[in-house]
Amino acid sequence: MLKLVNVNSRYGLIHVLKNVSMHVSAGEIVTLIGANGAGKSTALRAISGLQPVHEGKIFFSDKEITNAPAEKLVRQGIAQVPEGRQIFWPMTVMDNLEVGGVVTYSLHGKKGLYDAIEGMFQLFPILKERQNQYAGTLSGGEQQMLAIAMALINRPRFLLLDEPSMGLAPLIVKEIFSVIARLREEEGLTVLLVEQNANAALKVADRGYVMETGKIVFEDTASNLMRNQEVRRAYLGKDKREIWE
Amino acid sequence: MDQVGSGFSDFLQFLFMGLQRGSIYALVGMGYNIIYNSTGVINFAQGEFVVFGGLMMVTLTMTANLSIPLAFLLTVLFVTLIGVLMERFTIKPVKNPNVLRLIIITIAVSILLKGMAMCFWGKGSHYMRHFTGSDPIEVFGATLLPQTLWIIGILAVVVIGFVLFFNHTMIGKSMRACAINRDAARLAGINDRNMVMLSFALSAGIGAIAGIIITPIIQMDYTRGALLGLKGFGAAVVGGLGNSFGAVAAGMLFGIMEAMAAGYISSHYMDAVALLILLIVLFIRPSGLFGSADAARLREF
Ligand SMILES: Nc1ncnc2c1ncn2[C@@H]1O[C@H](COP(=O)(O)OP(=O)(O)O)[C@@H](O)[C@H]1O
Ligand SMILES: [Mg+2]
Numbered sequence: 120m121l122k123l124v125n126v127n128s129r130y131g132l133i134h135v136l137k138n139v140s141m142h143v144s145a146g147e148i149v150t151l152i153g154a155n156g157a158g159k160s161t162a163l164r165a166i167s168g169l170q171p172v173h174e175g176k177i178f179f180s181d182k183e184i185t186n187a188p189a190e191k192l193v194r195q196g197i198a199q200v201p202e203g204r205q206i207f208w209p210m211t212v213m214d215n216l217e218v219g220g221v222v223t224y225s226l227h228g229k230k231g232l233y234d235a236i237e238g239m240f241q242l243f244p245i246l247k248e249r250q251n252q253y254a255g256t257l258s259g260g261e262q263q264m265l266a267i268a269m270a271l272i273n274r275p276r277f278l279l280l281d282e283p284s285m286g287l288a289p290l291i292v293k294e295i296f297s298v299i300a301r302l303r304e305e306e307g308l309t310v311l312l313v314e315q316n317a318n319a320a321l322k323v324a325d326r327g328y329v330m331e332t333g334k335i336v337f338e339d340t341a342s343n344l345m346r347n348q349e350v351r352r353a354y355l356g357k358d359k360r361e362i363w364e
Numbered sequence: 365m366d367q368v369g370s371g372f373s374d375f376l377q378f379l380f381m382g383l384q385r386g387s388i389y390a391l392v393g394m395g396y397n398i399i400y401n402s403t404g405v406i407n408f409a410q411g412e413f414v415v416f417g418g419l420m421m422v423t424l425t426m427t428a429n430l431s432i433p434l435a436f437l438l439t440v441l442f443v444t445l446i447g448v449l450m451e452r453f454t455i456k457p458v459k460n461p462n463v464l465r466l467i468i469i470t471i472a473v474s475i476l477l478k479g480m481a482m483c484f485w486g487k488g489s490h491y492m493r494h495f496t497g498s499d500p501i502e503v504f505g506a507t508l509l510p511q512t513l514w515i516i517g518i519l520a521v522v523v524i525g526f527v528l529f530f531n532h533t534m535i536g537k538s539m540r541a542c543a544i545n546r547d548a549a550r551l552a553g554i555n556d557r558n559m560v561m562l563s564f565a566l567s568a569g570i571g572a573i574a575g576i577i578i579t580p581i582i583q584m585d586y587t588r589g590a591l592l593g594l595k596g597f598g599a600a601v602v603g604g605l606g607n608s609f610g611a612v613a614a615g616m617l618f619g620i621m622e623a624m625a626a627g628y629i630s631s632h633y634m635d636a637v638a639l640l641i642l643l644i645v646l647f648i649r650p651s652g653l654f655g656s657a658d659a660a661r662l663r664e665f
Binding site for chain 2: 167168169188189190193194198199201205206207208209210214217218219220221222224225269270273
């Protein structure tokens, strides 16, 4: 469904993505793990169209989408939940969902939009209770659920999730991951999940990629990666050894 | 006879004048804020939108003899179109936009527009009839022009329309979202470029309205943009950049203080009042009277 071929991307002179190649098949949950600053978010932003690709190509459903603008890719079914709960904090939860559903609104009108919002309320009931509250006043977990709902509201085929567990209590992380797993079961949603919390990510994922300083260094099934000595040492905090050893 | 009860009626007279001037500054300030919120840029051509609004209205009503409502509508559309063209031809094509670059472009556009206004309308000032007659109404010994009521009323309508637009329409909410977090808005499928264009359109439209309603009182000429723009800019800054209600309140404050200064001290100092308030506020509260420190951060284009 998604394929990256030798993708390179830079911020000015800083070469961040170096010949990144990866693929995600329909219905898979694939995780991209790696240390802080490795380039995971940049990779997601390159896919979703927020970050320019300087060399290489990206394909989605066999169509090339390299450097297509983000606002167009949403309409093709790619949704991204960016890092750090990028919700519109001075607006209410309801307003956030409406803005998140602009695409649905333009395709299916007002009724389509409010049906979709109702669907999100069923997925995350707490959002219904909080619908008139300002998004900035929500708890961290609620903000993350809102951010995810804003991405899911247009019924994407492919979801890019950037560190959804960051700074959240384990119970909430579990709830969020179970929603993702359920959407995959029920609707065949395909997911690319970026995480620093490699343990949690490898548990829900089918396959994984490990990124170090902008390069993919490992690629394997999730269960093999969990057994891989180097991965365990560097990212799973096992064997009580530190990254710099 | 004029002196009877003069204390209060004088005050009232100055207040009317202040509200009238303040309404214009408020509208100009709102125009700055709309573009600032979508781009992080101060549009120095804002004053020129006001001039074009006034001069076009003069042509349509005094030369083409159109009715006031029709001329009003056409003028707003015309200036809105100028705003759109400005964005499409001078802002959008910029390859690596940054705030300084864009501000310099807006200065260039303002010079261009001013030159065009001089070519089309000449150097003289232009008279336009008041909307509904110029016979003053007497209120407690002070005189109130019907045009002043039009000005205040139209400001109120614009402010209400503004609230409805930004809080109750999808497109208005999309514009706000884009101003709050551009990347998140794009991920939601909002075309940020179109939002920027729309902000220029709205801003130009509001500028045109200011020009249209003030022209019967000040007699518009092509040089008026700079001072009107400066005071509207002051109102936007004092109100807290990006905060439109702040701009309205600060605009009114400017207008009233100016009128009082002119009335009680001397009209020579009138134009200095706005600058004085601007300087004092910048020293004491750099984020503006109603701005939060948050809002004061510059938005990246
Ligand atoms: N906007 C930016 N400008 C310049 N450099 C950036 C920017 N964003 C990220 N970087 C750099 O790119 C590298 C990768 O960042 P990022 O993709 O955010 O990593 P990760 O998500 O894996 O933590 C880092 O070295 C970071 O400093
Ligand atoms: Mg990151």
